[in-house]
Amino acid sequence: MTVPAPVDLLDAAIAQARPVIAAVGPADLAAPTPCAEWDLRALLNHLAGRAILSQRAAGGIAVTEMPEAAGDLLGSEAAASLPALLDASASAWREAGLGQQCVTPLGPMPAAALVTFQAQDVFVHGWDIARTLGADAAFDTALTEAMLTLHHQTITGELRAAFFAPIVPVPDDAPPLDRLIGFLGRTP
Numbered sequence: 001m002t003v004p005a006p007v008d009l010l011d012a013a014i015a016q017a018r019p020v021i022a023a024v025g026p027a028d029l030a031a032p033t034p035c036a037e038w039d040l041r042a043l044l045n046h047l048a049g050r051a052i053l054s055q056r057a058a059g060g061i062a063v064t065e066m067p068e069a070a071g072d073l074l075g076s077e078a079a080a081s082l083p084a085l086l087d088a089s090a091s092a093w094r095e096a097g098l099g100q101q102c103v104t105p106l107g108p109m110p111a112a113a114l115v116t117f118q119a120q121d122v123f124v125h126g127w128d129i130a131r132t133l134g135a136d137a138a139f140d141t142a143l144t145e146a147m148l149t150l151h152h153q154t155i156t157g158e159l160r161a162a163f164f165a166p167i168v169p170v171p172d173d174a175p176p177l178d179r180l181i182g183f184l185g186r187t188p
Contacts, residue, residue: 003146006115007093012143013119014086017126020137024079024129033132034186035125040132041074044082047125048073051085053104054118057111058092062103086122116150123147124184127177131186144176151183160185 004012021044029041038046049068056063067073074081098111109117123143130137155164165185170178178188 003149006098006112006119007090009146009150010090010093010115010119010122012140013122013126013147014083014090016140016143017086017122017129018083020126020130020133020135021079021082023133023135028133029078031132034128040129041072041078043125043128043132044078045073047122048082048085050118050121051082051089054089054114055085055092057102057104057114058089058096060096060100064103064105066105089118117154120147120150120154124180127181128186139177141176144180148176148180148183151180155183 003009024040024044029039029044031040033040033043035043045068049066052067052073053063056067073085093111093115096111098115100111102109102111102114104114124147126137127139129135160166168182168185168187170182170188172179174182174188181188
């Protein structure tokens with residue numbers, strides 16, 4: 001499985017998430033998500049925070065706190081505001097390149113790793129949004145397989161304990177998206 005370059009991966013994840021984000025209406029924002037600690041507004045705010053963190057890091061700014069910790073980043077048009085933030089973060093990396101070391105709330109991180117992590121986050125939370133809305137979103141198979149490969153490479157026991165639920169078993173022959181979602185502790 002060939003995994004796209006980090007910024008290409010981020011662009012693909014944003015493109016994959018864009019239709020489900022666009023489907024979010026104001027009445028949906030209080031809905032619970034597969035991420036038990038967040039309703040849909042909080043999940044969108046989390047994605048906004050990651051986009052802001054990423055864009056600042058691309059500009060060489062040390063980011064020592066998660067931007068969403070400051071509160072609501074999206075305002076009254078949450079779903080409409082998020083795509084522009086996601087696009088700005090990808091654009092910032094295309095301009096800056098990936099040769100730098102970034103200071104993040106999780107510690108120092110190579111730019112390529114930060115961008116890859118953001119792409120993974122956008123992709124998986126795109127699924128969370130679709131599930132929350134009861135939407136049957138079509139996820140690109142090649143992108144899903146790339147994400148499955150990356151998640152298996154990057155989620156260590158320590159990272160799982162800090163940020164992910166235990167693996168939900170799914171059959172080995174399940175579709176790649178189901179295997180990814182189960183690996184991340186969600187029920188496909």
